[in-house]
Amino acid sequence: MRVTATVMGIPSSFHLPEHRGTAATDPAAARAAxxxxxxxxxxxEQRFSRHVATSELRAVRRGDLDISRVSADMRDVLALxxxxxxxxxxxFDVTGPDGLLDTDGVVKGWAVQRAADLVACRGVVDLCVNVxxxxxVRGGPEPGRPWAVAVADPHDRTRTAAVxxxxxxxxxxxxxxxxxxxxWDGRTGRPARGLASLTVVAETLTRADILATAGFALGADGLGWVVRNGAAWALEIRPDGTQAQAIRPPRG
Structure with a gap:
């Protein structure tokens, strides 16, 4: 089963292979999930978007809502x-150079992980959500095979830099x-320009998204930092097109 949608203004897809779990036994329930x-x-999106006038984020930015009175979801994101x-x-800083709150560096990964968890809780064993x-991801597209995720070349989006x-x-x-x-680099308030891209694999998309953003802001120090802070694998691509990978060392 494949479902496409536009969420947060972004083309998105849900792929639910139908070889086991709810996707196999009850496709209607899987689609409802x-x-x-x-x-x-x-x-x-309605809560955190900078572009939705009625969002909670915009209320905080206007000063109409004190940070001490925000929703549980907003508190969760701000704690992360x-x-x-x-x-x-x-x-990494969600207070922008203009002094206003901007949660973009946290919200997408946090929200997509919650969406994936919701589908999994409905008995879907194999799942790939791409926003x-x-x-x-959970499980795989076929029994015994993991998902293959392509990393685009930031210098040429038609090319794949890694899988x-x-x-x-x-x-x-x-x-x-x-x-x-x-x-931006929260330490300087200036745009982060040390890398062209940084890709991170972690136990959850929430963690991967935060690590990728923070590591990108750190620039040349980002690759080592993300592995020390929970990345299982990371790939940096520099402005000159050169690449470097890092893998979390095995424990023990």
Whole structure:
């Protein structure tokens, strides 16, 4: 089963192989789970978008809503942001150079992971959710085979820079190819320009997205930092097109 939708203004897809679990035994229930997940993503957009005048984020930015009175979801996202800011020595910061709150560096991964978890809780065993190139997966497309996630070359979006195989976890990329220069270094308030892109694989897309954004802001120090802070695998592509990979060392 494949379902496409536009969420957060981004083309998105849900792929549910039908060889086991609810997708195999009750396709209608699996489709209902996807519909609920899409609704969840739309709710996140309505709450956190800088472009929706009635969003909770906009109310905070206007000063109409005190930060001490925000929703549980907003508190959850801000707690994740605070943790990343501290771990990155301030390179990751959801307070922009203009002094206004901007949760984009957290929300997409957090929301897509919640959507994937919702579908999984309905008995879907194998799942790939792709929202604008950030991917949450469970199981695989076939028995015994992991998902293959392509990493685009930021210098030529028609080329694949790498393919990473993941069974359960998230893959997120931060870079300039899709939205131009939009990640800033919270330590300087200036755009992060040290890397062209940084892709991270982690146990959840929530974690992968935050690590990719923070690592990209850190620039040359980002690759080592993301592995030390929970990435299972990471790929940096530099402005000159050269690449480097890092893998989390086995424990023990």
């Amino acid at each position: 996807v519909d609920a997940a899409v609704d969840l993503l739309h709710e996140a 942001a605070d943790e990343a800011r501290d771990a990155s020595s301030g390179a 604008g190139g950030d991917v949450a 990473v195989h993941v069974s359960d976890g998230g893959v997120a990329t931060s870079g300039t190819a899709e939205r131009g220069t939009h990640v």
